[in-house]
Amino acid sequence: MTKVTLYGLDASPPVRAVLMTLKALDLNYDYVLVNILAGEHLAPHYIEKNPQHTVPTLEDNGHFLWDSHAIMPYLVDKYAKNGALYPKDAYQRAIVNQRLHFDSGMMFIGALRNIVRPLLFMNETEIPQSRINALDEVYGFVETFLAENDYVAGMELTIADFSFVSTLTSLETFLEIDASKYGKLTAWLERMKQLPYYDEANGSGVAQFSGLMRSKNFTIVP
């Protein structure tokens, strides 16, 4: 029987995106905690697996792969009974890829990491308002993606939804999603929360993330 190993911790958004994929595919997996807050990702045995020392990392049959945006397509291509989560049609797949790049570059690095890294690793407690404004811009883009779609890359659930929901629910720690302004985004979030594996794969981890951030007693400054 197939068994893969995921290295990570629940507070990490890209780890949660991979957890949602594993659950959606109903795959057997081992989960190895890598506590990046305690520096465990810098241990030589972890760097041997992933020299970029990020979480998540996937181990499959002696092979190592990192970056959630590479891991999720791999899992679907290799293990899904059907390709719905990562469509085979070239155009549909390209749309999913575009969304994955949007998450990777604009939402995760451009918006979230810009806020989180100084709080967690540089002992800063003030967040410039301009970084919060970047979140509003992101919410606006996602609202546009959802204008005529039930899910972020079309009418069907895909791995792009897993990336988006893990990042967006984390961004909410810093800027609430205003339902009157972002109706489609709010409705999609509710749809995602109905998934049977949502709480286990994303809900509890995002609560940990949010608690950790709030423990830094940050303030937003002009």
Ligand SMILES: N[C@@H](CCC(=O)N[C@@H](CS)C(=O)NCC(=O)O)C(=O)O
């Ligand atoms: N694009 C990567 C981002 C991975 C990432 O930056 N993870 C953070 C935790 S959320 C991390 O491992 N930080 C520790 C480090 O960069 O050394 C992905 O989607 O997997």
